[in-house]
Amino acid sequence: MGAKGLYFVNPLGKDKNKPTQVWTQGETESNSAWVPTIDKPNQKTTDEISMTVPAKFQTLSNGLLVKQKKHSDGTRTDTWMMDLPHAPYLMMMAAGEFSIIKDKYKSKEVSYYVEKEYAPVARKIFGLTPEMISFFSNITGVDYPWQKYSQIVVRDYVSGAMENTTATMHVGYAQQDARQLIDGNEWEDVIAHELFHMWFGDYVTTESWSNISLNESFADLSEVLWEEHKHGKDAGDGHNFEAMQNYLFSNSEKKELVRFYYPDREDMFDAVSYQKGGRILNMLRNYIGDSAFYKAMNLYLTTYKFQSAEAQELRLIFEEVTGQDLNWFWNQWFYGSGHPILDISYDYDQAKRSAKVFVRQTQSDKIFKLPVAIDVYQGGGKKRYNVWLENKADTFAFPSDTRPDLINVDGDKILLCQKSDNKTIDNYIFQYKNAGLYLDRREAIDFAVKNQKNDPKAFELLKSAINDRYQGLRLFAIQRLNIMDDSIKRSVEPILTDLAENDHSSMIRAYAILALGRYKKDTYKELFVKSTNDSSYSVAGYALLALGPIDSISALDRAKSLLSPDVKGVLSRAIDNTLYTYAGESDFDTLAAQFDRLPVGNKKFNLLQPFSNYLKKIKNTDNFRKGIDMIVSFRDSVPEEYRQEILSYFNGMILNGIATSKQKAGLTEQEEYVKSKIADKPKVPKIE
Ligand SMILES: [Zn+2]
Numbered sequence: 096m097g098a099k100g101l102y103f104v105n106p107l108g109k110d111k112n113k114p115t116q117v118w119t120q121g122e123t124e125s126n127s128a129w130v131p132t133i134d135k136p137n138q139k140t141t142d143e144i145s146m147t148v149p150a151k152f153q154t155l156s157n158g159l160l161v162k163q164k165k166h167s168d169g170t171r172t173d174t175w176m177m178d179l180p181h182a183p184y185l186m187m188m189a190a191g192e193f194s195i196i197k198d199k200y201k202s203k204e205v206s207y208y209v210e211k212e213y214a215p216v217a218r219k220i221f222g223l224t225p226e227m228i229s230f231f232s233n234i235t236g237v238d239y240p241w242q243k244y245s246q247i248v249v250r251d252y253v254s255g256a257m258e259n260t261t262a263t264m265h266v267g268y269a270q271q272d273a274r275q276l277i278d279g280n281e282w283e284d285v286i287a288h289e290l291f292h293m294w295f296g297d298y299v300t301t302e303s304w305s306n307i308s309l310n311e312s313f314a315d316l317s318e319v320l321w322e323e324h325k326h327g328k329d330a331g332d333g334h335n336f337e338a339m340q341n342y343l344f345s346n347s348e349k350k351e352l353v354r355f356y357y358p359d360r361e362d363m364f365d366a367v368s369y370q371k372g373g374r375i376l377n378m379l380r381n382y383i384g385d386s387a388f389y390k391a392m393n394l395y396l397t398t399y400k401f402q403s404a405e406a407q408e409l410r411l412i413f414e415e416v417t418g419q420d421l422n423w424f425w426n427q428w429f430y431g432s433g434h435p436i437l438d439i440s441y442d443y444d445q446a447k448r449s450a451k452v453f454v455r456q457t458q459s460d461k462i463f464k465l466p467v468a469i470d471v472y473q474g475g476g477k478k479r480y481n482v483w484l485e486n487k488a489d490t491f492a493f494p495s496d497t498r499p500d501l502i503n504v505d506g507d508k509i510l511l512c513q514k515s516d517n518k519t520i521d522n523y524i525f526q527y528k529n530a531g532l533y534l535d536r537r538e539a540i541d542f543a544v545k546n547q548k549n550d551p552k553a554f555e556l557l558k559s560a561i562n563d564r565y566q567g568l569r570l571f572a573i574q575r576l577n578i579m580d581d582s583i584k585r586s587v588e589p590i591l592t593d594l595a596e597n598d599h600s601s602m603i604r605a606y607a608i609l610a611l612g613r614y615k616k617d618t619y620k621e622l623f624v625k626s627t628n629d630s631s632y633s634v635a636g637y638a639l640l641a642l643g644p645i646d647s648i649s650a651l652d653r654a655k656s657l658l659s660p661d662v663k664g665v666l667s668r669a670i671d672n673t674l675y676t677y678a679g680e681s682d683f684d685t686l687a688a689q690f691d692r693l694p695v696g697n698k699k700f701n702l703l704q705p706f707s708n709y710l711k712k713i714k715n716t717d718n719f720r721k722g723i724d725m726i727v728s729f730r731d732s733v734p735e736e737y738r739q740e741i742l743s744y745f746n747g748m749i750l751n752g753i754a755t756s757k758q759k760a761g762l763t764e765q766e767e768y769v770k771s772k773i774a775d776k777p778k779v780p781k782i783e
Contacts, residue, residue: 100128104191104250112694114210116191118249118264121184122257123304123360132183137302137403139180147172148190155208156188157181157260159242177260179241180401182300187259189247196221200228200239208247213270220271220280221246223325227290230324231317236393240298240400244290256285258292258314265289275663277631278601284318284334291317299396302403304360308352308429309406311364312372313392319377329565332508332533335377339511342370348433348458353406374511375428381509382424382466383417391416406430423464435463435484437514443498450495452502455488462487470506472529473499479506501525508534518542520552527556536560536568544575547583554583561590566600573606578613588614595622601631605665608634612641620646627653636665639673647677668701675705683718691725695732700741703729707749711756719765726750727772746773 104116119129127134130142144156150171154160158177165171175188194214198205198221205228207221224244232238241261252266269282295313302309315338323331345366352372357363380388395404395412410425436458442451450471456462465484470477473495482491493502501522505512518526520542527539540560546553560572573594578584587610594607608626611619619641626638639657643650654673662670678686690706693699703726710722730745750773757766 098123098125098128098253100125102251102253113250114191116189116249118189118191118247118252119187120253120257120264121186121259122254123184126183126186130183130186132186134183136182136184136300136304138183139300139401139403140183140186141180142177142186143174144177144186144188145172145174146188146190151192152190153193153195153208154188154190155245155247155262157186157262177242179260181260181297182403185258185260185297185300187257187262187264189249189262189264191249193247198222198225200225200244203239203241204243204245206243206245208245209270210248213248213272216271216273216276219273219276220269220282221286223283224286224290226325227287227321230321231291231294234320234389234392235294235396236389237294237298237396237400239293241293244293246286246289256289258289258296260293260297263289263292272661272663274630274632278605278633278664284322287318287321288314294392294396298401299399300403302405304363305355305357306353306405307363308368308372309404309409311368312352312376315369315373316376316380319373327565329533329567333565333567335374336534336537338370339374342366342374342511343434343513345370347371351432352429371434371511378428378509378511379413379424381507383413383419387417427463431461433458433461435465435510435512437484437504437512438517439504439514440517441502443495445498448494448496450493450499450502452491452493452504453488454484454491454504456484456486465510467504467510468506469493470501470503470530471495471499472501472503472525473497477529501530503530503535506530508532520546520550520556524552524556527560533565533568536563536565537571540568540572540575544572544577547577548580554586558587558590561587561594566602569600569603570606573603573610576610578610584614592619592622595626601629601634604629605631605633605637608641609637612637612644615644617645620649624649624653627657632662632664632666636667636669639666639669643673643677651677671702671705675702675709678709680713680715680718683713683715683722687718687722687725690722695729695734699729703745703749707753710753714762716762716764716768720768723750723753723769723772 100121101119102117105113106115108115119126124134126132132140142157146154147170148154150165150169154173156175158175160173161176162174163171192211193208194211194217196207196209196214196217205225207217209217224246228239228244243261245261246263246265248265248267248269250267252264254266256263256265265285269285271281291314292310296310300310301307319331319335322334347365347367350367352367352375354363391413394416395409398412399408406425406429410421414421435456438455438457440453444451452469462485467482467484469480469482469491471480471493474497480491480493503526504516516538523539523542526535539556543553543557543560547557557572557576561569563569563572576583576587591607591611594603595611598604598607608623623638623642627635627642629635629638639650639653642653650673654670657666658670674686686709690699690702693702707726710719713719713722726749733741750769754766754769754773757769
């Protein structure tokens with residue numbers, strides 16, 4: 096869709112709110128739009144790029160800046176040299192006004208190109224890069240193979256991030272301000288992902304788009320490896336689980352990891368090539384062990400360096416390192432589709448002193464072969480049995496003097512699968528305390544969430560999980576407390592107030608406040624008002640949202656005083672919601688102008704619903720028409736390529752929603768005005 100290769104941002108400088116930039120996006124086959132090249136991933140080339148730019152601009156390209164020449168007309172020519180071979184889709188150039196922040200990995204330059212106002216926080220966003228380079232060099236056994244590593248953030252980027260060799264490009268979201276970073280750096284995993292491509296993708300490249308998972312599954316796995324290394328096993332496992340959910344909810348069980356037939360090569364960049372691929376590699380790592388896995392990564396990288404490879408070549412490498420035939424694994428996971436859906440149940444035979452596990456594979460049309468660890472916990476000890484699931488229904492029996500406290504199938508919690516596991520609350524309490532991995536605890540909490548209302552033991556487990564050692568699980572537990580239930584509501588109130596007031600983590604405070612907001616109690620007004628000034632956007636934003644229902648005048652007052660173009664994140668959305676929900680008709684001019692002023696983009700799109708709710712309350716027909724015209728003009732200025740997708744949202748959810756509300760209020764003139772606008776066809780630009 097409109098892949099142009101080379102993009103100009105605000106080239107004539109007419110937009111005062113946007114810098115002038117130029118940048119490129121090569122993947123998949125767009126670089127041939129601006130440079131003569133054979134645009135296929137199995138090609139390799141060196142390159143030299145010269146850019147003549149206004150002297151105030153900085154430039155970036157692959158490799159090293161080897162020459163700069165000033166001209167008398169106020170321009171300068173920069174020449175960049177990439178003398179190591181790489182694939183054509185990895186060539187890049189960019190120019191604009193940037194602050195360049197410099198770091199180092201050994202003697203190599205590591206740099207971050209950001210807009211001036213982000214210079215003070217650039218290290219908070221990108222500063223872990225040298226440590227990541229060192230970590231990835233260690234686990235691959237291949238010291239960072241390129242001349243330098245730069246990262247640049249550009250405007251209006253058409254992708255999220257791109258691993259151009261030595262010069263990764265990031266979308267604007269990467270630039271987070273100091274207040275956003277208080278709630279955590281949302282871009283850290285992307286930074287790791289793109290960096291790992293310098294090995295998997297750039298040093299060794301996929302032979303074809305069919306094999307793109309050779310690039311993407313490793314980059315996806317690198318996020319888990321980095322999280323585990325830097326933030327601990329829970330963080331790595333948590334990230335692995337989220338990525339697995341991403342695949343499971345993508346409805347792609349029919350797609351193979353390596354696909355030779357696809358409607359469009361861009362379709363290969365999906366939850367299968369990325370998230371499913373990453374989970375498959377993580378299972379392989381668990382099956383053969385870290386040391387063999389890293390050795391195989393090293394052999395693959397050194398064997399195919401500066402060349403391309405396909406999935407069968409990766410298999411041969413893993414077979415050489417392990418001495419095992421891995422065709423079954425590759426056929427099932429790389430060339431086959433889907434995933435196992437397991438039903439697990441248990442029995443204990445007192446007379447035979449035997450514990451039994453029944454595992455049924457309930458997915459249709461295929462059976463998976465799965466090496467699985469089963470841990471049997473009994474009498475204070477744990478015994479591990481390594482078994483294979485390979486039938487529609489498998490039964491395993493283990494000797495056990497008494498009924499086990501827990502039988503934990505998939506003891507390393509590594510399987511890519513869906514499952515229903517028929518455990519009791521006592522099993523889960525034991526599992527939460529003794530099995531101990533992230534997913535062991537998460538499964539136990541999940542069971543407790545579903546039974547919190549009727550089972551006191553489940554509720555106690557859920558309550559204790561609020562103090563889990565890992566923040567991700569604390570948030571999971573807090574968000575799922577059933578505050579609609581009176582006795583739960585009473586019981587957790589002191590816990591939530593304590594967290595809201597005292598917890599050291601801003602995210603925990605934020606979600607505790609969000610939960611307390613549902614109590615709608617005047618006693619919390621002071622806490623909410625005070626918290627709207629918190630340095631964390633999440634805390635301040637949820638506090639403002641919580642304040643509205645108990646004191647709309649004071650919420651509106653806070654929203655007006657907090658309103659500023661610099662505000663981001665949850666607070667920004669909370670301010671908009673509060674303004675448009677509680678403001679009266681007298682604020683029409685200000686609020687309408689605020690909506691109308693926004694350029695076409697996400698922020699305006701997010702404001703559409705609050706603004707339309709506001710218009711539902713407007714009695715003055717002139718004002719109402721003005722507001723509707725603003726929405727219609729926004730609808731008609733949405734770029735052609737997105738219009739089809741969102742037209743029904745504008746006409747249905749928004750305009751028709753307003754019409755219905757006016758009809759109920761008996762405001763026929765207003766109702767008819769909106770309806771006349773729904774029928775309008777969007778203007779289609781004339782083609783000549
Ligand atoms: Zn990637």
